[in-house]
Amino acid sequence: MTAITRSVGLARRGRVAVLTVDNPPVNALSQHVRQGLRDGVKQAAADAEAAAIVLVCAGRTFIAGADITEFGKPLAEPGLHEVLDLIEGAPKPVVAAIHGTALGGGLEVALACHYRVAGKTARLGLPEVRLGLLPGAGGTQRLPRVVGVEKALAMIVGGDPIGASEALKDGLVDEIVDGDLTAAAMAFAEKIVAERRPLKKIRDLDEKLAAARGKPEVFASFRKSVARQTRGFRAPERCIQCVEAAVNLPFDRGIERERELFLDVLSSPESKAQRYFFFAEREAAKIPDVPADTPVREIRAAAVIGAGTMGGGIAMNFANVGIPVTVVEVAREALDRGLAVVRKNYETTAAKGRLTSQDVEKRLGLIRGTTEFAAIADADIVVEAVFEEMPIKKQVFARLDAVAKADALLATNTSTLDVDEIASATARPESVIGMHFFSPANVMRLVEVVRAAKTSKTAVATAMSASRRIQKVPVLVGVCFGFVGNRMLEERGREADKLVLEGALPQQIDKVLYDFGFPMGPFAMHDLAGLDVSWRIRKGLGKKSAVADRLCELGRFGQKTGAGYYRYGADRAAAPDPEVERIILEASSRLGIERRPIADDEILARLLYPMVNEGAKILDEKIAIRASDIDVIWVYGYGWPMYRGGPMFWADQVGLRTIRDKLLEWQKHEGAVWKPAPRLERLVAEGKGFVQS
Ligand code: T1G
Ligand code: NAD
Numbered sequence: 001m002t003a004i005t006r007s008v009g010l011a012r013r014g015r016v017a018v019l020t021v022d023n024p025p026v027n028a029l030s031q032h033v034r035q036g037l038r039d040g041v042k043q044a045a046a047d048a049e050a051a052a053i054v055l056v057c058a059g060r061t062f063i064a065g066a067d068i069t070e071f072g073k074p075l076a077e078p079g080l081h082e083v084l085d086l087i088e089g090a091p092k093p094v095v096a097a098i099h100g101t102a103l104g105g106g107l108e109v110a111l112a113c114h115y116r117v118a119g120k121t122a123r124l125g126l127p128e129v130r131l132g133l134l135p136g137a138g139g140t141q142r143l144p145r146v147v148g149v150e151k152a153l154a155m156i157v158g159g160d161p162i163g164a165s166e167a168l169k170d171g172l173v174d175e176i177v178d179g180d181l182t183a184a185a186m187a188f189a190e191k192i193v194a195e196r197r198p199l200k201k202i203r204d205l206d207e208k209l210a211a212a213r214g215k216p217e218v219f220a221s222f223r224k225s226v227a228r229q230t231r232g233f234r235a236p237e238r239c240i241q242c243v244e245a246a247v248n249l250p251f252d253r254g255i256e257r258e259r260e261l262f263l264d265v266l267s268s269p270e271s272k273a274q275r276y277f278f279f280a281e282r283e284a285a286k287i288p289d290v291p292a293d294t295p296v297r298e299i300r301a302a303a304v305i306g307a308g309t310m311g312g313g314i315a316m317n318f319a320n321v322g323i324p325v326t327v328v329e330v331a332r333e334a335l336d337r338g339l340a341v342v343r344k345n346y347e348t349t350a351a352k353g354r355l356t357s358q359d360v361e362k363r364l365g366l367i368r369g370t371t372e373f374a375a376i377a378d379a380d381i382v383v384e385a386v387f388e389e390m391p392i393k394k395q396v397f398a399r400l401d402a403v404a405k406a407d408a409l410l411a412t413n414t415s416t417l418d419v420d421e422i423a424s425a426t427a428r429p430e431s432v433i434g435m436h437f438f439s440p441a442n443v444m445r446l447v448e449v450v451r452a453a454k455t456s457k458t459a460v461a462t463a464m465s466a467s468r469r470i471q472k473v474p475v476l477v478g479v480c481f482g483f484v485g486n487r488m489l490e491e492r493g494r495e496a497d498k499l500v501l502e503g504a505l506p507q508q509i510d511k512v513l514y515d516f517g518f519p520m521g522p523f524a525m526h527d528l529a530g531l532d533v534s535w536r537i538r539k540g541l542g543k544k545s546a547v548a549d550r551l552c553e554l555g556r557f558g559q560k561t562g563a564g565y566y567r568y569g570a571d572r573a574a575a576p577d578p579e580v581e582r583i584i585l586e587a588s589s590r591l592g593i594e595r596r597p598i599a600d601d602e603i604l605a606r607l608l609y610p611m612v613n614e615g616a617k618i619l620d621e622k623i624a625i626r627a628s629d630i631d632v633i634w635v636y637g638y639g640w641p642m643y644r645g646g647p648m649f650w651a652d653q654v655g656l657r658t659i660r661d662k663l664l665e666w667q668k669h670e671g672a673v674w675k676p677a678p679r680l681e682r683l684v685a686e687g688k689g690f691v692q693s
Pocket of ligand 1: 025026028064065066067068069080101103105106108127128132133134136137139279283302498549
């Protein structure tokens, strides 16, 4: 094989030129790959002995896209369009041989080839929208020509890859091959040559576009169907506009339109944030003193203690990935209530067509309920989710210590309590760890993995890998009140409660955060989690909250009682309640607070700046390993909009000096609670950011 560049090689095998890309870990289209492809295709095209060209990749996957680390830097030649035009314009068939994931620019390379063969487990997709981008190398123009407009819209705006058999059905691949991929692709290429099949250029296809031409309703109904999940994101609408251009413009004009829109999203703050987040999420998996090869315990069976709001959801996560799980409750009545909620959740998902009734029964079949503690003796992992009261937690862990198998991982789902103290109730604190799920636990992707003082590295590694196994995103944190997420939430909550007493109403404050991009504001979130949970915590800590305590005394625990800060109809829609406004005004006057109009931007700063300051303290105390971990926690645990990167990334965009100066201004009026954290002061002095140096 001749090396064209350090990552692309060319060899002729019989009458087929084989171009191999080898750029670990995922064969991203770095500059030297693009150059290698350009020069390699030119050489192979000029080789009279070569009747066809096969493009294949070494390693675990076909090209997984453009090299994301190159974005934001000046573009180095050759551009991808030049390479793709060369491939599509080649005088002999070019066959893409796909294994692993052909994603983004990788699928665009394959779409420029004349034919595509794939291994059975290959996956093909255009996930650029997840990076706040759009397929910028012809993907929005070529894909709809192959799979049709509706399918292309779903793949490009959704970002999910499809499997090889679906791709074959849609005409995206021409053949699924078995065994040695390169050999199979060469055989396919020789067959094409022998049968004198035409050079199939996707750019020339029009039939599937014509089906949507003159039907703007296709796009209107699609826009409507994705409006909720794409709210605030910049790229989805531009993806749709690109596919519209494919339908209404000739190919080359469509490519120009795609280019314009690609440059728009590439330079956007949203994409900058989403690209940052792509790497932040991958960094969160790395723990400096727990190497990736640390042995982990295999999880064949699980157990959950408590079948309340959280226990049921946690059990579903294990059943969803085929792990049998035993749920233990104190009494049959509580158990039946908890398992009934689990069945209802599955049936709701099935009613939306996302699960079959067989799936529902299969998953329910993996969940066994009991009031017998001894039933958890064969569990490899136990997650405790009982009342948030230390004596109950310690009693449960003492019982777990007695009955759980020797190498079981014992995890607590506590939101705020001291995991070291909980671990002290056992003779095996090295196997005790916090696994803090978020409500609803079967939906929210985050798990704060709480490392206690005596937790072993194997326990940490096991909790991290078990979390990934149940499709969660684990982030390692230390022991302190509220860990990372709830500790910062507490700061936001304190200011939200003060703002309500000073003149704002729950619906105004919630709207400010909703418009910022959160799925809901603090008061709607309290109503979802249950006001009684935080009331139980406040009472335990001897703390008061004028309005929230009054609502709880009236039995208004939120959605679970049909009323909290809002009143809830049968459709669970939240409506402002004059009764709540009366309670708030009464509380302000009782506390001698003169109410005043409060502007939205003051509300936003009062809610988010203290969170950022608390994040800085958390880093100073090493409760979080890095600032980007805090951002992953807030995006996956609290609905911080991904297109704003997370609180620490966002703070860098706002400017740390601006935030520090505002904190100092408030400190003058309200004292030390606003004192800027040492790290914040230091970064301002050094002109640096939390995540951007
Ligand atoms: N560029 C640079 N680095 C990348 C990369 C990429 N495209 N993809 C992955 N990496 C790094 C990643 O940071 C990690 O590094 C290592 O590879 C392994 O990744 C013109 C504009 C392919 C499914 O969006 O979805 O094409 O942490 O841990 O779980 O239209 O990576 O080890 O140092 O995620 O097995 C579109 C992104 C780009 C696909 C593999 N492509 N990648 O998952 O491993 S934009 C994507 C993934 C584009 C064109 C446009 C996943 C994966 P490190 P990993 P994995
Ligand atoms: P919940 O009141 O809905 O459920 C607790 C369940 O534990 C009840 O069904 C109760 O019968 C059961 N229980 C109590 N003692 C038990 C025992 N000794 N053995 C077996 N079962 C027992 O509470 P929840 O909201 O599910 O909270 C559970 C835990 O999860 C708490 O530590 C809480 O702080 C934490 N948490 C809650 C949320 C949330 O949003 N609700 C989020 C994250 C973490």
